[in-house]
Amino acid sequence: MRIGLIGFGSMGKTHAYAVRNLACFFEPDGIDAEIAAVCTAHPETAAAAAARYGFERAVTDEDTLIEAPDLDIIDICTPNTLHYRTARKAILAGKHIYCEKPLSVTAAEADELAALAAERGVTAQVVFNYRFMGGVQRARELIDSGRIGRIVSFRCAYLHASCTDPAKPAGWKQSKSICGGGVLFDLGSHVIDLIRYLCGDFAEISGRSQIAHPLRLGIDGKPWQTDADEAFYMTALLKNGAVGTLEANKLALGTNDDLGFTIYGDRGALRYSLMQPNYLGFYDGTKEGGDLGGERGFTMIECVGRFPKPAGVFPGVKAPTGWLMGHVLSMHAFLSAVKNKTPASPSFEDGAYVQRVMEKAGISSENGGRIERL
Ligand SMILES: NC(=O)c1ccc[n+]([C@@H]2O[C@H](COP(=O)([O-])OP(=O)(O)OC[C@H]3O[C@@H](n4cnc5c(N)ncnc54)[C@H](O)[C@@H]3O)[C@@H](O)[C@H]2O)c1
Known part of the structure; x- marks a missing residue:
């Protein structure tokens, strides 16, 4: 499934994160998706998004994506007043749509989009993520x-x-x-x-x-x-x-x-x-x-890491929400130290200190709780 993403502000990045990491969070289930193209309001932001996230192409004219035969899905992450226009064109072009909330800015427009999507048989979802x-x-x-x-x-x-x-x-x-x-x-x-x-x-x-x-x-x-x-x-x-x-x-x-x-x-x-x-x-x-x-x-x-099935396999049911961020920050700290040739922290010295304490604790335990000095 090839996705054309329109709008690359906070939600565009959020959707890109979701698509990119599906393989981490789910066992193989036949879902294979990628964001192939991005559209933003300015050429430089579009080009920067594509370069940083590895999207194949970057455009500023949404019609280029809506009409592209190699794209199956249009993902709408633009400000609210633009949703209706984009979604309508995308439905008429036969694309499936993933649209940020609110669906539109009037009930009449939203009703029209819902009816049109049903009539054309495209899959259409609003991002009520909660x-x-x-x-x-x-x-x-x-x-x-x-x-x-x-x-x-x-x-x-x-x-x-x-x-x-x-x-x-x-x-x-x-x-x-x-x-x-x-x-x-x-x-x-x-x-x-x-x-x-x-x-x-x-x-x-x-x-x-x-x-x-x-x-x-x-x-x-x-x-x-x-x-x-x-x-x-x-x-x-x-x-x-x-x-x-x-x-x-x-x-x-x-x-x-x-x-x-x-x-x-x-x-x-x-x-x-x-x-x-x-x-x-x-x-x-x-x-x-x-x-x-x-x-x-x-x-x-x-509830912790018990997410709706089939999710919940990774990072595991006992992992609290936010646990993964600690790993992301830890890895980033390490890679920054390598790049900047600065000391890593926590260092091997920190690891060795913990090791010494554990060894003493183990010895103490084997000797009836005897006090061990460090
Ligand atoms: N579900 C959620 O949790 C959640 C959270 C925040 C926002 N939203 C929704 O997401 C949508 C986007 O919000 P945001 O916070 O990402 O906004 P944002 O301002 O961070 O990003 C909007 C993006 O749209 C781009 N854009 C504007 N006009 C455009 C055009 N004509 N063509 C292409 N791109 C254009 C801007 O350049 C920008 O990159 C809104 O509808 C908002 O309600 C949802």
């Missing part, structure tokens, strides 16, 4: 198997701090003409998808938006009136009768990538935070209480 987190998958499994009973209410919030500093110039995500809408489209699309995925379809929604810093410097460095919501608060009624709140907020000082939810059923509850992705909190309301608490209380389920 569905694939181990804790979210386990939450869905517990809900589907009835362990929390009938869902009564929920809270879901996605909190960032990226709009808290009024001195920070606006990016395209604060410009309605590029983003289509502010944080509602950006973080809110994830929150809405997650609640629907876990709890069910929506019956009613109400919303309130907020712009706390209406004046900041614009993309061009000149004073600029913010026109996209910086926070968005919703209450919703689902078709199954559950009621809850959803929040997408970039005014949340002190947060990083804080996506979380709590779901209350009539038999149990679930609690998840993307900042603590190794665990899913599960409260089993059928457990006996007692004078001293009995067995009641939230259990922290060890």
Whole structure:
């Protein structure tokens, strides 16, 4: 499967990472994919991306990729207002599509794309990536198997701090003409998808938006009136009768990538935070209480490296999220030392020190815990 990637900012790189590393994370399963071509807005960024990542070709005209007979898939990683145009052309060209969220910036456009993709028989997926987190998958499994009973209410919030500093110039995500809408489209699309995925379809929604810093410097460095919501608060009624709140907020000082939810059923509850992705909190309301608490209380389920099958083989089910990054940094430190002819650290001396301590500890153990000096 040969992919044409359009847009090579943070998400373009993220998708390239995913495609490039499939072979690491999965046993051979017949899936063989590569990003063959990249398209960005500028020739120099396209050429740099291709050179660095080994893509065969680099272009600035997306039609070159959409119409290329040697490409099977178009991967859309551009700003939101461009998704519709690109996806529509790609569907009509018979390409399969992997498109970043939000699918588009109006419901009419999105409905048209969904209908067109179905009519043309192409495979089309939106990148609601949080569905694939181990804790979210386990939450869905517990809900589907009835362990929390009938869902009564929920809270879901996605909190960032990226709009808290009024001195920070606006990016395209604060410009309605590029983003289509502010944080509602950006973080809110994830929150809405997650609640629907876990709890069910929506019956009613109400919303309130907020712009706390209406004046900041614009993309061009000149004073600029913010026109996209910086926070968005919703209450919703689902078709199954559950009621809850959803929040997408970039005014949340002190947060990083804080996506979380709590779901209350009539038999149990679930609690998840993307900042603590190794665990899913599960409260089993059928457990006996007692004078001293009995067995009641939230259990922290060890999701850790247990990702949806067939993933989870590598780096292994016990490896916490983020564990691999330590290895990446370790290897980079070593290669940098080789390249720069500087001492490596941790060094062989560090290794030998640990070895001496282990040897003494072993001797001590063999001698009834005798104190050994180093
Ligand atoms: N699923 C997620 O976790 C997640 C996270 C962040 C962003 N996103 C989504 O990904 C998309 C891209 O966001 P990003 O953060 O990567 O933005 P970004 O600003 O980092 O990158 C956008 C890229 O698009 C390129 N571009 C702009 N106009 C173009 C054009 N006409 N033709 C070709 N390339 C063009 C830019 O040069 C840039 O490389 C957005 O839709 C956003 O909502 C998803």
